Amino acid sequence: MTTLDDILNAPHPASDWILAQDCAETGLHPDDIRAEMLRRICEMRASIERGLSSDARSITGMVGWNAKGLWDAPDALGAPLLRRVQAYAMAVNEENARMGRIVAAPTAGSAGTIPGALIGVADHLGIPDERLVSPMILAAGIGKAISKRMFISGAAGGCQAEIGSSAAMAAAAIVELMGGTPRAAVHAASMALMNTIGLVCDPVGGYVEVPCVSRNAFYAVHAVSAAQLALAQLESFIPPDEVLGAMASVGRMMPAALRETADGGLAQTPTGLAVTARMEGRKEGEGPGGMIELPLA
Numbered sequence: 001m002t003t004l005d006d007i008l009n010a011p012h013p014a015s016d017w018i019l020a021q022d023c024a025e026t027g028l029h030p031d032d033i034r035a036e037m038l039r040r041i042c043e044m045r046a047s048i049e050r051g052l053s054s055d056a057r058s059i060t061g062m063v064g065w066n067a068k069g070l071w072d073a074p075d076a077l078g079a080p081l082l083r084r085v086q087a088y089a090m091a092v093n094e095e096n097a098r099m100g101r102i103v104a105a106p107t108a109g110s111a112g113t114i115p116g117a118l119i120g121v122a123d124h125l126g127i128p129d130e131r132l133v134s135p136m137i138l139a140a141g142i143g144k145a146i147s148k149r150m151f152i153s154g155a156a157g158g159c160q161a162e163i164g165s166s167a168a169m170a171a172a173a174i175v176e177l178m179g180g181t182p183r184a185a186v187h188a189a190s191m192a193l194m195n196t197i198g199l200v201c202d203p204v205g206g207y208v209e210v211p212c213v214s215r216n217a218f219y220a221v222h223a224v225s226a227a228q229l230a231l232a233q234l235e236s237f238i239p240p241d242e243v244l245g246a247m248a249s250v251g252r253m254m255p256a257a258l259r260e261t262a263d264g265g266l267a268q269t270p271t272g273l274a275v276t277a278r279m280e281g282r283k284e285g286e287g288p289g290g291m292i293e294l295p296l297a
Contacts, residue, residue, distance in 0.1 A: 051091025202265025
């Protein structure tokens, strides 16, 4: 089982080591894996472009205009990287809310974090998609190492498991993109994880919309922040695999009401309950709340 410590001690660049491990495990040729990863990057970019150009509402009407609204608005803070990363992340998740095509990375609910952070940084610096393949391979290796220690679904471990994993993957990928060492990449992932521990999963009505869309914008920036620290040679005081173990432990302690059931947090606010009632065709205050099924057609 590959651990974060294994990746930390891998030869530079870590993505080559992860690629060799994957080829040995699957029997696939490295060129085939790289080609597939580039295809997925292209899918991510396509979902960003669709999301930035649309203000169509989701089925619930809770989201759909946020990414385009931010992208079209004046850059009030004069922070083009921040704005780009946030808009890209929300574009992907609003496409998901509209039932559009996205790349789960590692889940649909956290799908905007990696493209928002990695593609956002690359576009800000004028780096072509072809150079994102190796960082994405490293991100996949980080995600795989995380998944061996804990579940990555909000239903199993809270939002920390989903958005924490995606932020860690994105942070490590940015470090590799910028020429950072495997050690720096893994410590970026660790800092992203340790500052997500305890985050609950409380989607309003059970839909992956509120707070999920804006949460991806925040945690894409979180990933960039972790990468910035690691590239300056700052490190996690707690060793990366211990951080991961702590997050897994917190996930097991988290009550079911805070693990994607819509029985706690924002989902149980008066507004959240009103949305649930409306989507279930009930009057406010009537009947059961909690998770509800989203029609596919």
